[in-house]
Amino acid sequence: MREDIVLKPIGTVLAEVEEPVDMPLGGLSSVIEIYPEYAEALKGIEENSHIWILSWFHKAPRDILKSIPLKVNPDLPEYGVFALRAFARPNPIGLSLAELITVEGNRLYVRGLDAIGGTPVLDIKPYYENDIVFSPDTPYIRGKHREMRQKLMTRHALTHHREDCKDLHLAVRMAAIAEDNFGKVNSPEVSVFAVGSGCLADCLQGITRGRLAAPPRFDFVISEQECSSTWKKGDRTLIIKAKKDVGLENIMMLDDEVLFHIELK
Numbered sequence: 001m002r003e004d005i006v007l008k009p010i011g012t013v014l015a016e017v018e019e020p021v022d023m024p025l026g027g028l029s030s031v032i033e034i035y036p037e038y039a040e041a042l043k044g045i046e047e048n049s050h051i052w053i054l055s056w057f058h059k060a061p062r063d064i065l066k067s068i069p070l071k072v073n074p075d076l077p078e079y080g081v082f083a084l085r086a087f088a089r090p091n092p093i094g095l096s097l098a099e100l101i102t103v104e105g106n107r108l109y110v111r112g113l114d115a116i117g118g119t120p121v122l123d124i125k126p127y128y129e130n131d132i133v134f135s136p137d138t139p140y141i142r143g144k145h146r147e148m149r150q151k152l153m154t155r156h157a158l159t160h161h162r163e164d165c166k167d168l169h170l171a172v173r174m175a176a177i178a179e180d181n182f183g184k185v186n187s188p189e190v191s192v193f194a195v196g197s198g199c200l201a202d203c204l205q206g207i208t209r210g211r212l213a214a215p216p217r218f219d220f221v222i223s224e225q226e227c228s229s230t231w232k233k234g235d236r237t238l239i240i241k242a243k244k245d246v247g248l249e250n251i252m253m254l255d256d257e258v259l260f261h262i263e264l265k
């Protein structure tokens with residue numbers, strides 16, 4: 001039996017962005033205001049660093065079954081909407097994993113929420129350890145521009161490493177070069193060997209989702225003298241060695257060749 005379902009919003013999103021086209025990839029820092037009658041349901045929520053937000057994309061078309069992730073790259077193939085996170089879908093339910101920054105009364109301050117101001121919120125659930133799949137199989141939704149690809153890698157690295165440090169940015173730049181040469185870096189065919197700080201190794205593992213075994217795609221040696229990564233795909237090897245000490249603010253500005261010695265064999 002197909003019956004209609006009635007949902008009651010439990011709160012609303014307060015954000016600067018009002019139109020879906022203006023929503024940046026990766027979401028926004030925003031506030032979720034829970035209606036007073038549901039405020040009790042927030043008890044204990046502050047024990048979580050991350051929460052799932054289910055919302056209702058009230059401005060989304062509901063008659064679209066296939067689309068292209070245009071914001072990411074208009075050259076990508078078409079996918080069914082159930083194979084995408086596109087906001088247009090028969091039931092435009094938004095699913096967003098947001099970082100919970102702080103809770104003040106019935107207001108949740110979050111980072112990374114993909115919902116415009118005024119979006120009705122349907123539900124909130126904590127993100128648990130058992131939600132983590134370290135190395136899932138996913139389609140290669142390649143961002144059109146290098147900047148966009150680096151932004152996504154920065155997000156993956158930050159989620160894994162939880163510290164915005166210099167070697168995180170070096171790891172992102174190395175992985176972006178590897179992607180230019182080998183395509184998807186979290187592919188089972190790509191392996192990486194890191195030499196450098198624990199931060200570099202940690203971030204490269206977070207970006208590539210390379211496990212140490214079963215099958216081995218990642219390995220590292222801690223070194224204070226060297227900062228490098230060696231990438232392999234098939235019979236090709238790419239070696240990326242950091243040249244000299246650069247400031248954190250420079251890393252994303254400098255050209256690949258200024259930052260690294262790059263060798264492709």
Ligand SMILES: [Zn+2]
Pocket residue numbers: 161163164165166167168199
């Ligand atoms: Zn670090």
